Amino acid sequence: MIAARLFIAAVVFLPLIRRPEDRVLIRKHWKPLLGNGLISAAIPFSLLAYSSLSLTAGFTSLLNALTPITTALIAWVLWHHRLRASQWFGLAMGLCGVGILCWGRMSFRAGGSGWAIVTGVAATLCYGLGGNFAKRRFAHLPANLTAGGTLVGAAAGMMVPGIVFWPAVNPSTVPWISVVILGILCTAVAYLLYFRLLLSATATQVASVTFLVPLFAILWGSLFLGEGLTLQMATASVIILTGTALTNGILK
Numbered sequence: 001m002i003a004a005r006l007f008i009a010a011v012v013f014l015p016l017i018r019r020p021e022d023r024v025l026i027r028k029h030w031k032p033l034l035g036n037g038l039i040s041a042a043i044p045f046s047l048l049a050y051s052s053l054s055l056t057a058g059f060t061s062l063l064n065a066l067t068p069i070t071t072a073l074i075a076w077v078l079w080h081h082r083l084r085a086s087q088w089f090g091l092a093m094g095l096c097g098v099g100i101l102c103w104g105r106m107s108f109r110a111g112g113s114g115w116a117i118v119t120g121v122a123a124t125l126c127y128g129l130g131g132n133f134a135k136r137r138f139a140h141l142p143a144n145l146t147a148g149g150t151l152v153g154a155a156a157g158m159m160v161p162g163i164v165f166w167p168a169v170n171p172s173t174v175p176w177i178s179v180v181i182l183g184i185l186c187t188a189v190a191y192l193l194y195f196r197l198l199l200s201a202t203a204t205q206v207a208s209v210t211f212l213v214p215l216f217a218i219l220w221g222s223l224f225l226g227e228g229l230t231l232q233m234a235t236a237s238v239i240i241l242t243g244t245a246l247t248n249g250i251l252k
Contacts, residue, residue, distance in 0.1 A: 002045045005179055006045070009151045009183045010152045010155040012188040013152065014148070017144060029137075034156065036134055036138070040127065044122075048060060054113055064124060065214050069090070069247050070127070070128035071128035072247050086249075091247055093246065094239075098236070100232065103232070128203075131203035134150075134195070194206060204247070211241060211248075
């Protein structure tokens with residue numbers, strides 16, 4: 001599914017990067033674009049898909065809401081970006097929220113959710129690393145070229161796993177329609193908007209889009225998947241989102 005989604009997104013972008021000057025820039029930066037595609041799309045998509053096999057959509061989205069926090073932390077560790085006292089407090093709050101969210105569920109035995117939670121958090125680290133890397137490495141490039149090159153690189157990275165794990169029975173029409181929508185709207189269009197924002201904002205500010213993800217994921221999960229919202233999840237979500245808001249400077 002991820003390989004098909006990324007391939008569709010890459011095909012959508014090919015007409016937008018066909019100018020001779022675009023091809024010159026892609027040949028010049030193809031290695032970092034390939035690396036960014038793996039870090040920013042192929043790997044985190046795969047990690048979150050694994051998490052979703054045993055976690056609800058709402059639970060997974062709350063883990064994903066850590067992305068601004070991991071982005072700020074990676075900027076501090078690798079690029080010595082200064083953090084204010086309120087941001088450090090927000091980081092601590094976010095980690096406490098994750099602790100509450102995962103309390104009693106970190107079992108690594110058969111049937112446990114431990115590895116699913118670890119991979120969900122690891123995906124946010126990938127997003128944080130990719131956002132900071134792209135901000136510093138591609139700030140001088142057009143957004144359509146960065147987005148297109150990243151998605152082409154991600155699709156190339158998923159080619160072999162996609163072939164190896166291709167289903168023996170071809171999926172029906174509805175799953176294919178879903179993958180096409182994911183590829184065009186939720187990947188191609190979303191990444192173009194993301195890299196356009198990255199030209200004028202910090203990686204941590206752009207990552208704040210994940211602040212809204214849990215609200216929609218919990219809503220859609222309740223309406224279409226029959227998922228419930230427990231008191232533990234509600235408490236953790238308030239703490240995680242408040243910590244994220246402090247880290248981003250939304251709250252002072």
